[in-house]
Amino acid sequence: MTTCQCGDLEENKEKYLAPLKEILENYDQKEEDLIPVLQDAQEEYGYLPKVVLREIADSLDIFFSDVYGVTTFYSQFHLEPRGENVIKVCLGTACHVRGGARILERLQDELGIADGETTEDLKFTLESVACIGACGLAPVMMINDDTHGLLTPGEVPKILDQYNQG
Numbered sequence: 805m806t807t808c809q810c811g812d813l814e815e816n817k818e819k820y821l822a823p824l825k826e827i828l829e830n831y832d833q834k835e836e837d838l839i840p841v842l843q844d845a846q847e848e849y850g851y852l853p854k855v856v857l858r859e860i861a862d863s864l865d866i867f868f869s870d871v872y873g874v875t876t877f878y879s880q881f882h883l884e885p886r887g888e889n890v891i892k893v894c895l896g897t898a899c900h901v902r903g904g905a906r907i908l909e910r911l912q913d914e915l916g917i918a919d920g921e922t923t924e925d926l927k928f929t930l931e932s933v934a935c936i937g938a939c940g941l942a943p944v945m946m947i948n949d950d951t952h953g954l955l956t957p958g959e960v961p962k963i964l965d966q967y968n969q970g
């Protein structure tokens with residue numbers, strides 16, 4: 805016989821959403837607050853899970869589909885969990901000419917994920933981007949706030965190791 809866990813689930817949901825409720829209290833809960841609320845929520849949760857979007861839609865009295873639409877329109881918002889380390893590989897013109905695609909390929913091989921994905925252990929998220937303003941160092945990637953330039957594919961594993969500890 806299975807026991808209904810609805811009560812537990814409700815309680816967990818409430819606990820999970822408690823920080824969001826605090827965020828919402830800082831706003832007038834009007835439609836114009838949507839973007840800043842989403843930004844604060846993402847800062848709190850690391851990404852924007854559906855349950856959080858639903859709560860925001862209810863509180864601001866906006867359709868869920870409209871909230872969802874905003875999150876998919878702006879690239880700053882993420883609907884999936886992100887890795888502890890975010891790798892941005894540049895595929896802008898200068899980096900492309902100097903082998904940016906081979907850097908991306910090596911990263912994909914090392915991490916076992918495709919462009920835009922996150923490793924299962926949530927250590928790394930891999931993203932290709934356009935010019936990041938360091939063309940003189942092409943090919944370039946950024947890991948979090950660190951810039952790694954003049955890269956060769958062979959250097960990739962050693963660089964990843966620096967972020968893989970702990």
Ligand code: FES
Pocket residue numbers: 894895896897898899900934935936937938939940942944
């Ligand atoms: S094209 Fe890669 S940094 Fe500019």
